[in-house]
Amino acid sequence: MPLSLYLLGLAVFAQATSEFMLSGLVPDIARDLGVSLLAAGALTSAFAVGMVVGAPLTALVAARLPRRPTLVAFLAVFLLVHVLGAVTTDYAVLLGTRVVAALANAGFLAVALGAAAAMVPPDRTGRATAVLLGGTTLACVAGVPAGAVLGQLWGWRAAFWAVALVSVPALVAILRAVPPGPAGAAPAGLRGEWGTLRRAPVVLVLLLGALVNGATFCAFTYLAPLVTDVAGLAPGWVPPCWRDSGSARSSA
Numbered sequence: 001m002p003l004s005l006y007l008l009g010l011a012v013f014a015q016a017t018s019e020f021m022l023s024g025l026v027p028d029i030a031r032d033l034g035v036s037l038l039a040a041g042a043l044t045s046a047f048a049v050g051m052v053v054g055a056p057l058t059a060l061v062a063a064r065l066p067r068r069p070t071l072v073a074f075l076a077v078f079l080l081v082h083v084l085g086a087v088t089t090d091y092a093v094l095l096g097t098r099v100v101a102a103l104a105n106a107g108f109l110a111v112a113l114g115a116a117a118a119m120v121p122p123d124r125t126g127r128a129t130a131v132l133l134g135g136t137t138l139a140c141v142a143g144v145p146a147g148a149v150l151g152q153l154w155g156w157r158a159a160f161w162a163v164a165l166v167s168v169p170a171l172v173a174i175l176r177a178v179p180p181g182p183a184g185a186a187p188a189g190l191r192g193e194w195g196t197l198r199r200a201p202v203v204l205v206l207l208l209g210a211l212v213n214g215a216t217f218c219a220f221t222y223l224a225p226l227v228t229d230v231a232g233l234a235p236g237w238v239p240p241c242w243r244d245s246g247s248a249r250s251s252a
Contacts, residue, residue, distance in 0.1 A: 002119050004177040005131050008112045011075055011170035012135030015105040017143030018082065018163045019047055023220045024148025025156040027228070032156065033091045041222055043098050048217070050102025058103050059110035067115045068180040072171060074108035079167040086160035115178060148224070 022029070022044050030040040062070055081097040081104070088094050116128040147159035196202055219226070 001124075001128065001131055004174070004179075005116055005119055005128055007170055007173040007177055008071075008116060009132050009135040011071075011108065011167065011174065012112065012132055013139050013143055014135075014163050014166040014170060015078060015101075015108065016136040016139035017147060017166075018078075018101060018160075019105065020140065020144045020217075020220065021147035021159050021163070023144065023222075024224050025151045025159060026222060027224050028151055028156040029094075033089070033094070035091050037222070037225060039091065043095060044217065046095050046098040047102045050099040051106055054099075054103040055106030055110075058107040062107045062111045065111075066180055067111055067118075068174065068178050070111050071108060071115065071174050071178060074104045074111070075167060075171050075174065078104040078108065079164050079171060082160050082164040082167070086157045086164065119179070 022040075026037060026040045026043075029035075029043070030037050033040070062074070078101055081100045085094050085097040085101075088097070112132060113129065116132045117125045120128045147162065150158040150162055197206075
């Protein structure tokens with residue numbers, strides 16, 4: 001596997017960590033910004049809305065663009081909104097950064113999947129995809145618990161700074177190591193995409209996936225208050241609880 005593929009995986013690790021890390025930070029964010037737990041939990045919903053609503057459009061646009069500059073642009077936006085999220089004291093601004101981060105994440109992943117397949121021979125495409133998406137698995141097992149630890153030691157903003165810092169070497173390395181690549185193949189277009197959704201088996205699978213993931217991440221979003229307020233455990237138990245949950249999710 002080429003080194004550049006692992007560098008793409010590092011960026012995916014940072015993005016997946018950001019997506020899930022709020023599960024250990026919700027109480028601290030609520031206290032710091034003076035909002036309710038429900039409002040702090042809505043930051044996760046904002047990321048989800050950005051992925052669900054914006055990801056298809058972002059992917060369609062990104063598929064027409066050259067790979068390397070597109071990857072750099074999406075990752076740079078992702079990095080910058082985390083810096084903004086780390087310094088803002090306004091809940092509405094933080095909420096907006098979560099939506100923009102989701103859009104950047106979706107666009108990056110759409111281009112990175114095509115880039116990963118183009119970096120290896122056809123018979124190694126599956127392995128290349130696994131290396132790339134391994135960043136998500138690693139984020140669940142290590143990145144999110146680490147973010148919870150940082151939040152407990154230095155406040156929730158430290159986790160946002162950490163994601164931004166991890167994105168820096170990935171950004172530089174992609175700029176230097178990932179081949180520019182031609183523009184992706186022209187997508188089928190929105191009409192073709194929506195046409196696929198008229199097929200009953202596709203709708204059923206998507207509906208079941210939405211229900212399972214909705215239930216899973218609803219619980220994960222409020223993991224910290226569940227561990228401390230409901231179970232009565234010390235805050236130090238939040239990272240191990242997420243680590244065990246993340247390991248089970250990755251195995252599934």
